[in-house]
Amino acid sequence: MDxxxxxxxQQGATYDTLLxxxxxxxxxxxxxxxxxxxxxxxxxxxxxxxxxxxxITLAGLARETRRIRLGTLMTAGTFxxxxxxxxxxAQVDRMSGGRVELGLGAGWFEExxxxxxxxxxxxxxxxxxEQLAIVTGLWATExxxxxxxxxxxxxxxxxxxxxxxxxxxxxxxIGGHGATRTPRLAAQYADEFNIPFASIEDSExxxxxxRAAAEAAGRxxxxxxxxxxxxxxxxxxxxxxxxxxxxxxxxxxxxxxNGLAGSPAEVVDKIGRYVAIGSRRIYLQILDLSDPDHLxxxxxxxxxxLS
Numbered sequence: 001m002d003x004x005x006x007x008x009x010q011q012g013a014t015y016d017t018l019l020x021x022x023x024x025x026x027x028x029x030x031x032x033x034x035x036x037x038x039x040x041x042x043x044x045x046x047x048x049x050x051x052x053x054x055x056i057t058l059a060g061l062a063r064e065t066r067r068i069r070l071g072t073l074m075t076a077g078t079f080x081x082x083x084x085x086x087x088x089x090a091q092v093d094r095m096s097g098g099r100v101e102l103g104l105g106a107g108w109f110e111e112x113x114x115x116x117x118x119x120x121x122x123x124x125x126x127x128x129x130e131q132l133a134i135v136t137g138l139w140a141t142e143x144x145x146x147x148x149x150x151x152x153x154x155x156x157x158x159x160x161x162x163x164x165x166x167x168x169x170x171x172x173x174i175g176g177h178g179a180t181r182t183p184r185l186a187a188q189y190a191d192e193f194n195i196p197f198a199s200i201e202d203s204e205x206x207x208x209x210x211r212a213a214a215e216a217a218g219r220x221x222x223x224x225x226x227x228x229x230x231x232x233x234x235x236x237x238x239x240x241x242x243x244x245x246x247x248x249x250x251x252x253x254x255x256x257x258n259g260l261a262g263s264p265a266e267v268v269d270k271i272g273r274y275v276a277i278g279s280r281r282i283y284l285q286i287l288d289l290s291d292p293d294h295l296x297x298x299x300x301x302x303x304x305x306l307s
Contacts, residue, residue: 001275001306002031005295006073006229006283009052010038010112011045015060017289018052022061024292025068028299032069033061034103034283037076040112044249055088062096070096073194073229073283074105074175077127078118082134082154090139090165098166103173103194104132125181127153132189136172139165175229177202179209187213192225194283197258203228204277227281228274231259234267234298244294248287260284264301271306 005025009018022033037054041047058070070092075085085104093100106124107113113120121127130151141147141161149156174186175194183206186193193210195203211221233248233255235241241262245252255261260270260282271282284298 001271001279002281003298003303003306004032004034004069004281004283005030006034006036006285007289008036008038008285008287009057010036010041010047011043011287012041012047012049013052013289014049015052015057018057019061019064020292021286021289021295022065022068022070024295026065028295029303030068030295030299031281032071032101033065034071034073034101037072037074037079038109038112039079039118040109040115042109055092058100059092059095062092062099065096065099067099069099069101071101071171071173072103073196074103074173076107076109077104077131078107078113078120078124082131083138083156083159085131086135086138087163089135089170090163093165093167093170094163096166100165100167101171101173101192102135103175104128104135105175123153129185130154132172132174132185136189137161139170173227177206179206183209183213184217186210186224187217187219190224192227192281194227194229194281196229197231197285198228199258200273200277203274203279207278225280226278227283228279229283229285231255231261232267232284232286232294232298233259233261234264234294234302236263236297244288244291247291264297264305267298267302268305271302 025033039051054072089102106128110120130153134149138147138161147159147161171191173192174190176182195206207226214221233244260267
């Protein structure tokens with residue numbers, strides 16, 4: 001079981017804060033540092049000092065870290081043209097020495113598009129299909145050959161398909177709760193399928209759909225890594241759990257029901273239940289980035305038991 005740290009910087013974080021968390025992620029033995037791709041805060045937080053761009057952040061972290069994987073849950077397809085995105089991700093992969101992973105989704109948060117003048121098309125999922133075909137097609141094109149694509153939304157002609165990533169294949173993550181189109185898209189493109197903030201029962205059901213879609217597409221169901229993203233709130237005792245829950249504006253009982261909350265033993269037990277239904281990777285959503293002791297506790301008393 002890999003444990004990865006997953007941050008939500010739109011809620012309020014500077015690059016320096018993210019760098020501190022990423023370095024702690026590496027020093028404490030976690031597998032990866034991931035971040036969301038949003039430009040507008042959600043809920044009642046003020047979001048100060050303002051948003052940071054996901055791929056600019058990861059480019060900086062690529063030069064400041066040495067071991068951990070780096071990626072997005074999920075890059076919004078509405079934010080970037082697919083040809084440009086392929087260049088950006090390949091470049092950051094080279095800057096990191098081959099440690100990048102691309103989570104790519106359709107985009108969903110209409111308010112942030114309005115806030116920053118970003119078009120918010122109705123046909124987001126159909127565009128995502130073309131984006132995945134283009135990004136992966138550009139990376140897979142042999143050096144010296146060109147890539148062409150003619151779709152409903154995008155057209156590329158005579159692209160040199162450069163630069164190439166450092167990795168032979170950058171892992172692609174696809175996720176979501178959709179019952180039909182999402183599993184089909186995952187079966188076609190995903191190295192990893194992630195379901196965010198889902199119960200064990202819902203996760204098992206969705207993993208089953210993806211496995212079935214993979215087999216129908218001629219892939220082995222085991223060719224895809226299955227993962228969960230869950231909010232984390234761990235404490236040595238009830239008081240510490242309550243303090244951390246209050247710091248992120250959540251109730252302890254709700255966090256225990258819908259996330260990974262409680263004592264280290266409680267969290268290890270619940271992770272074991274996700275493992276039992278096929279999850280092999282957990283993205284721990286860390287919402288309070290000013291609490292380094294939280295990561296240290298998870299590393300020493302949760303991660304240590306899982307490994």
